[in-house]
Amino acid sequence: MSKLFRAVIMGPPGSGKGTISERIAQRFALTHLSSGDFLRENIAANTEAGILAKTYIDRGLLVPDHVMTRLLLPKLEEMTRHSWLMDGFPRTLAQANALNSTCDLDLVISLNIPFETLKERLSERWVHPASGRVYNMGFNPPRIQGRDDISGEPLIQREDDQPEAIVSRLRHYKDLAKPVIDLYRSKGILHKFSGTETDRIWPYINSLLSTKIPSISQTVTQHAPLP
Ligand SMILES: Nc1ncnc2c1ncn2[C@@H]1O[C@H](COP(=O)(O)OP(=O)(O)OP(=O)(O)O)[C@@H](O)[C@H]1O
Numbered sequence: 001m002s003k004l005f006r007a008v009i010m011g012p013p014g015s016g017k018g019t020i021s022e023r024i025a026q027r028f029a030l031t032h033l034s035s036g037d038f039l040r041e042n043i044a045a046n047t048e049a050g051i052l053a054k055t056y057i058d059r060g061l062l063v064p065d066h067v068m069t070r071l072l073l074p075k076l077e078e079m080t081r082h083s084w085l086m087d088g089f090p091r092t093l094a095q096a097n098a099l100n101s102t103c104d105l106d107l108v109i110s111l112n113i114p115f116e117t118l119k120e121r122l123s124e125r126w127v128h129p130a131s132g133r134v135y136n137m138g139f140n141p142p143r144i145q146g147r148d149d150i151s152g153e154p155l156i157q158r159e160d161d162q163p164e165a166i167v168s169r170l171r172h173y174k175d176l177a178k179p180v181i182d183l184y185r186s187k188g189i190l191h192k193f194s195g196t197e198t199d200r201i202w203p204y205i206n207s208l209l210s211t212k213i214p215s216i217s218q219t220v221t222q223h224a225p226l227p
């Protein structure tokens, strides 16, 4: 059996999970899975789970654990031949335990970014709601101001990216994430990165993954030679 690489990226809102996941996916040819994108796809396709999830997301609530696991775990089980990086899941201990019973993670990245930095970034975050594409007026501005690069549609600022909402989102994240982080620390797979700039954190993540992923590809070559 070939060994694939399975990782999770965690961090508070605005910590750069989406930005760093994109870089990892490109550099290491992993599939980037995002729970938020997956929910948006289900909402757009009007699936039963999507319709249900929307009732929570519209009220600013997390989607219940059983809905998330029913949606995501079959998707992960299908990905038997892909290495992946998951962003946005697990968010709770119940989700982490459910994931645990489906697959063995190789590594968890936890981003630790100061609150002031998160507040600044989120106040400058603009999103294309239909696709989840994210921009930042200073860091990665759209080519045309206020418009999505691909569709040309208008960008919006999320209500919950306002400074007043961020404090409670952050507290909520910390409460829920702590037991998940503790679980991954106890398994010895947690890697924590701290800093205020993605471009300065990225080289550390890049070199960590460079040490892990080649050894995993060697295992693939050893046990599953290409035809
Ligand atoms: N693992 C999850 N468990 C429960 N709800 C989730 C999960 N992932 C996403 N959601 C729901 O989908 C919404 C959008 O998710 P998404 O990851 O795109 O953004 P976010 O988590 O709100 O913010 P950020 O990208 O700033 O961390 C969330 O606000 C939440 O309601």
Ligand SMILES: Nc1nc2c(ncn2[C@@H]2O[C@H](COP(=O)(O)OP(=O)(O)O)[C@@H](O)[C@H]2O)c(=O)[nH]1
Pocket: 011, 012, 013, 014, 015, 016, 017, 018, 019, 020, 121, 122, 124, 125, 126, 134, 135, 136, 137, 138, 139, 140, 196, 197, 198, 199
């Ligand atoms: N100024 C600045 N903005 C950043 C940096 N890294 C990411 N961003 C922006 O900060 C916002 C939050 O990043 P995102 O990847 O969406 O974080 P997530 O909520 O954890 O997925 C987005 O608008 C990004 O473009 C950085 O180093 N500096």
